[in-house]
Structures are given as structure tokens and as C-alpha cells.
Amino acid sequence: MSRDSAFCVSLPGVVLSSGPPSLILDSDMSWFLVTLQADAGCVHVLSDALLQTGAVSVEVTDAYAGTPREHALFAEPGESDTLPWELVNVRALYDEGADIAARVAAALRAANLDPEHGFDVERVADRDWVRATQSQFRPLQLSSRLWVVPTWHAPPDPGAINLIIDPGLAFGTGTHPTTRLCLNWLDANLRGGETVLDYGCGSGILAIAAVKLGAVRAVGVDIEPAALLAARHNAMQNQVDVRFEGAHESVSSRYDIVLANILASPLQLLAPLLACAVRSGGQIVLSGILEHQADEVGNAYREWFDMNITQRDESWVLLAGIKRYPPQERL
Numbered sequence: 001m002s003r004d005s006a007f008c009v010s011l012p013g014v015v016l017s018s019g020p021p022s023l024i025l026d027s028d029m030s031w032f033l034v035t036l037q038a039d040a041g042c043v044h045v046l047s048d049a050l051l052q053t054g055a056v057s058v059e060v061t062d063a064y065a066g067t068p069r070e071h072a073l074f075a076e077p078g079e080s081d082t083l084p085w086e087l088v089n090v091r092a093l094y095d096e097g098a099d100i101a102a103r104v105a106a107a108l109r110a111a112n113l114d115p116e117h118g119f120d121v122e123r124v125a126d127r128d129w130v131r132a133t134q135s136q137f138r139p140l141q142l143s144s145r146l147w148v149v150p151t152w153h154a155p156p157d158p159g160a161i162n163l164i165i166d167p168g169l170a171f172g173t174g175t176h177p178t179t180r181l182c183l184n185w186l187d188a189n190l191r192g193g194e195t196v197l198d199y200g201c202g203s204g205i206l207a208i209a210a211v212k213l214g215a216v217r218a219v220g221v222d223i224e225p226a227a228l229l230a231a232r233h234n235a236m237q238n239q240v241d242v243r244f245e246g247a248h249e250s251v252s253s254r255y256d257i258v259l260a261n262i263l264a265s266p267l268q269l270l271a272p273l274l275a276c277a278v279r280s281g282g283q284i285v286l287s288g289i290l291e292h293q294a295d296e297v298g299n300a301y302r303e304w305f306d307m308n309i310t311q312r313d314e315s316w317v318l319l320a321g322i323k324r325y326p327p328q329e330r331l
């Protein structure tokens, strides 16, 4: 999962055209947003064609989003490239208005669609996009003592445990239910002195929280270089000593607690590796799991752990388990 924040600004009253328009556009305009609906089957070709006609970005969403016919996608590894959607909304952003009608018609033709296919064009005023994105991420109180505070805000409660986070290009602002579930688990369960592995660390938020909540040592691992950069930067901002490193095929140390907020299918594939990273009697904490996936993910870990669903947040669940001792260690 990445921190995509697709934006689209509709300015009231400035829909310039509907249908194949003949556009006369002011020269001081900054961005132009073309919106059209299409069958999902043609969307790869159409997106490429729009980009070839000068669009700086193309966004594709389920036309039924927000309705009972919506089909959510979580980009699980191994999922096919074919979109399961029937009808899509396509939004292409151009940085100049000249010849948009001709350019969109050319793209439609390249995708074997009717060049007269209707579309809308909106003028999008330029803004401070960094500030606009930042304004969506505000201080978040998770418990009486724990806050997540973006770097560009002052902590509302300076005496609290404040996780100072700039997610950069990584996932992990604390606002997603899967991260919240892990933070709440750490807040409720860390006693102090534990060693913690945060597998799929993203912004590093969980490893940093673990240390601030009393862990004696935390290590974060990710496959994304951008996540490791963000996580190291966040550790510095929080003045905590956490090691962040790339993912390996094996984990050399054993930890009291291993947290992994990834997705159901990688969690199942990683079960032997993550199980091996937990000491006997230690705990595994798994997030990124939808309610209907809880059984299959839990089953992948039952060979080593006594697993339970401990918390729910929206349609997400957190699974936690205690690693059983091998028979000879039980004596």
C-alpha cells in the first residue's frame, strides 16, 4: 500500500465544455482537467493515449465508487492487471489549454473510441499543492497519552507521547485504520523493555511508536527505498534510535514482538519468515487484513502461534498471536 492522494478540484461554475467542445481558453490558466467515462476494457490504451497527447497525469477510478456496486481494489501481489470494474471515470490533467478538444479526440481515436465521445473540461486554479496535501493530515489523538503529529504542526499536547511524522512518499500517517489498529495495540500491550521488529515499516511510525512507548530496541524493514528514507528521517525527528533496513530473505535476530501491517496475501507468504523472527513466547501482530480474510491469514500462522482477532476498525481486523514453545522448551 502507497500514500497516493489523487486530487481533483472542481471549481464551481467553470465547467468549460461538455461533449466534444470547441474551446477558447484564457492564456493565464494553469491546469485543465478532462473528465470522461469509458468501459474499463479500453482504459490502459486510453490512458496511454491521453498521456501521449500531453496529459501530465491520468487518474482512473471505479465509476460506481461510493455505491453498492463499487469494487474495492487493494493491489495485492499476484492480482491480475485486468481491472474488475465495468465502467471507469478517467480524469486527465493538462498543463495548458490549447487544443484540448483535438488532443482528447486523438486519444479517443487511438483507443478505438468514438472521437465524438462526450467529456468535460474544468479549469483548475493553481494552488500550493504541498500545503493543500498537508492540510489533510492533522494531529491525531490515539489515546489519552499518544498522538501522531505531522512535522508541520505543533503538538497540541506537548506532554503526551508525540509521534512526529512526515510520511514523505511512504505509507503510515496514522490515519489509516490498519496503522491505527497497530498503534492502539502497542499502546495497550507494551510493558517496556521489549524488542520489536516492524516488518513493512513504511514511514517507520510503528517502530518509532514502539521505542517511544518503552521498547528497548526496534528495527524496521521495508522493500521500498523511499519508505526507508522517510523512516530514517522520522526517527531523527523523534530523536529515537531505530535501525531501518531493506527486506532480506531471513531475519537474523529473534524479537519479543513482530508487527507486520502489509496485506493479506504477502502476510501469508511471509508467515514462515515472520514466525521465525518471533522468540518462543513472543507475539506476532498482523494488520492490513479485511474481515473476510482473517481466517485464511490466521490459518497461515497457526502452525506456530495461538492466534486471535483482537481488534476491528472499519472493515479491517488486527490478528495477534503468542508463539508456542517447542516441546523441549516447555519442560
Ligand SMILES: C[S@@+](CC[C@H](N)C(=O)[O-])C[C@H]1O[C@@H](n2cnc3c(N)ncnc32)[C@H](O)[C@@H]1O
Pocket: 001, 170, 171, 172, 173, 174, 178, 179, 182, 198, 199, 200, 201, 202, 203, 204, 205, 206, 221, 222, 223, 224, 227, 247, 261, 262, 266, 288
Ligand atoms: C501498509 S504499509 C504499512 C506502513 C506502516 N508500518 C504502517 O503501519 O502504517 C505496508 C508497507 O509494507 C511494505 N512491504 C510490502 N511488502 C513487503 C515485503 N514483502 N517485505 C517488506 N516490506 C513490504 C510496503 O513497501 C509498505 O511500506
